[in-house]
Amino acid sequence: MKIVKRILKIVLALIGSLVLIGIITLWIDASRTNYLEINKNASVSHNSYLIKNVNIIPMNQDTVLVNKMVYIKEGIIKKIDDTIEMKGIEIFDAENKYLTPGLIDMHVHVWDRYELGLYLSNGVTAIRNLWGMPMHLRIKEDIIEENIFAPSFFTTGPKLTGSEFIGDDNLNLNNPSEAKDKVISYKERGYDFIKTYYGLDKEVFDAVISQAKISEMDIVAHPSQKVPFSYHLNTQIKSIEHAEEIVQQPLQFDLDTSKLQPIIDSISQSKHTRYSPTITVFNNIYQMMMDDSILDSESLKFMNPLIKMDDSKRQFERWHTAKQEDPSTIDRIKKQHDFHLTIVKKLHEAGVTIICGTDGGIGVTLPGFSIHKELAFYKEAGLSNYEVLKTATVNASQSHAMMNQHGTVEEGKIANLLLVDENPFVKLSSLKNPIYVFVKGRKLNRETLDSFKEKAKNRKNLVATALRYLENLVIEK
Template identity: 55%
Template sequence: MAILILVMVVAVAGIILIDRSQTAYLDVDSNPEFAPNAYLIRHVNVVPMTSDTVLMDQMVLIREGVIAGIADTITEAKAEVIDANGGYLSPGLIDMHVHVWDKYELGLYLANGITTVRNLWGHPMHLRMKEAINQEAVIGPLFYTSGPKLTGPEYIGDDNRQLFTPEEAGSKVVEYKERGYDFIKTYNGLTRELFDAIIAKANALDVDIVAHPSANVPYRYHFRPEIVTIEHTEDIVQQPLEYQLDTAKLSEVVDWYAAHPTTAHCPTLVVYHNIYRLLTEADILNAEELNYMNPLIRAVDSKAQYDRWIGTKANDSTLVGRIKNQHDFHLYSIKKLHERGVPIVAGTDAGISITPAGYSLHQELNFYTQAGMSNYEALQTATINPSRTHDFLTNQGSIEVGKVANLILTENNPLEDLDVLKNPELILVRGRRIKRETLDTFKQKARNRNNLLVSALRYAENLVIEK
């Protein structure tokens, strides 16, 4: 038995070491391109996102990972010059609702111009990932994560932390803050008693809450100062509207949001629309974009979602139409929320179902323009709007002196065509420059990666530690 255990330990260690070697391309020390430097970007048109404008033919100075100057002329002899040749400099994008499964996805986010992510299903591996990024040992988007999802006693599943008493609920808030998680995620199934305990403790500890609405309390209950964002437009339909596409009831929900301007809405439209794709695209599980999904998620969750919806479709001839109608109602809901000035922050639920890291944010922004936003307004949801939610995001989201140098350089103006953000000429993350060729390599490395077993080991680690 001892020999068997030893063999298993050695095997697990070997699998982890192989995975580390395969993702070494993200190690800062092994790639001179990621070395910190001072940069002077010349002949660049700045999209500051502080207003709907472009500052033409500017110079931007980057020093120690921060924007140090923006002017017509800057003299800086000790900075490496980057000639933008009339390109456009925008703030790095922020995806406010993702599920990260491996380091490869860090490269995918960067390759898509996403320089900050908010991970909403915390595992122990995410604390290690966050530490490596913060210590600048690994190149990746700025990384913030919730703890495990908090739910009530009847919500059984290995993806949730069930709570049974208010004392336990409060203690989990304390524990997750002490362990280094950045905020709390509440989930469906929380009772009022449990939710009250979480909110009280979060308030006492100055910890933010992100809420997947719980059907066990009224939807209006979620408008609390401690809750900075409410997730998922689909839950507006499923909870206060009781699955009815009722415009009058929607107006009431919009009024609730408008009366609580410190609470932002995170739509995640793309992940719901992907249900429609599962139902209507016969070969969807072999789509090119799914080659960039984590292989464990692709084998388990993507397949399970496909089987679930195709099975339901077989017994319900109205399903496809109802899903499409609800998606269209989501667009209408975003239009009405936006018209009332409700803060909207872009989030995708990337990492589950058939929603790959990085690519999905561009789809999400496209849905916002379909809902009536201008390109500038849609871009706000992934830049300046997130910076107004958590304190840890205030130094991002716009191009201003003193802000973190998370930047995207594109050949053309994103305010005219958001799609130019899909393939940046280069990005800067904390002032570290990454060129287009390297970003393309990040995509290639992540495509059809072979890390199913190590992903399963890390998921098993989560089950052991969190249960």
């Protein structure tokens, strides 16, 4: 008995030591992102002032409002006019630059707080996180409380998946009762949306949709192959993700535009449905096959180290092997990417509302940077600069009621804005390096934004990320 007690004490001591080490690791990682903290007493935190000499890209109409003034009070756009007379308030001279809504990425996967700075540095002032974990609820709370500089943050709960899709990234549902319980739980805990994923059969899917309606939670759908593709046009489902899912499911990899058109027509007839193509993440398969050194590239230094070590590496090895076994795979992937551009073109021509999403944060799809690549693909698909910019501003903001205060430069909207050198209707790439990013009215200059990039580069938080993911497995599984 004494030996058993001694062993138990040793085990408990080891567990205690590991817990302490884990707490210290997470504390150190948190302290390394304190550069995002808002000092509400410092001048940089001021969110009430008057902007003068500014050309406005309002995005509620295809126009430029020339040489305007904008009054921002406590982070809200209060007035836009030719002349605004106010005394005792800071005046910010925009020097005839262009003021646009901040960009919105509607499909991301956030792994740490460093990425919040990466999004801001690329002009992304709102994100929709589509794989919710407990850490995201803490991030969301800090952003709502205005404790940190970050994009406005909206998140689904964990991915709801059919029973046979086993994996630590899936929340497997086995019956309708379990499905309803999960939706209720996610609502109570503070998740914003429900994400449906592979493998949901009709019975379970119906339960998710029914309870989501009762709980007043919008659904974001990664299509399930267990129901017809048209099933995802339900009014509770606010957006469908990935152009590649049209190829994989209803088309069964047949890249035939005549077979595509009826699918496009069915989506367009569902007036509420928005589509998020996420062309970039699929194109990155092609990039991985074309560049054998991509994992060692300068750009990959901005990926979370755990994701880079695990997901990025596994995806690269999968497609590198596929290329070696069958060199024609490269051409097949490139043709499918080109077909995705056709899908975007057809969706747009049919009047389907396209929303910009990148799948940033997984594989080799960089947080923040990738939105500019995604927008460029929409341009290549035939959209005008105004139509392209709509996908990442007003279209995105109208997807969910809770996002309606974003997406346009209008009185009453949140002052999440960009100040750029050139008119993006003429030069879309001017959005890549905004001179200023405004977060609820607080101004971040280019020097600060560049520092956010540098802080995120080559970060050493692999263990901290693993611990937060372990927390997710313990709580959610």
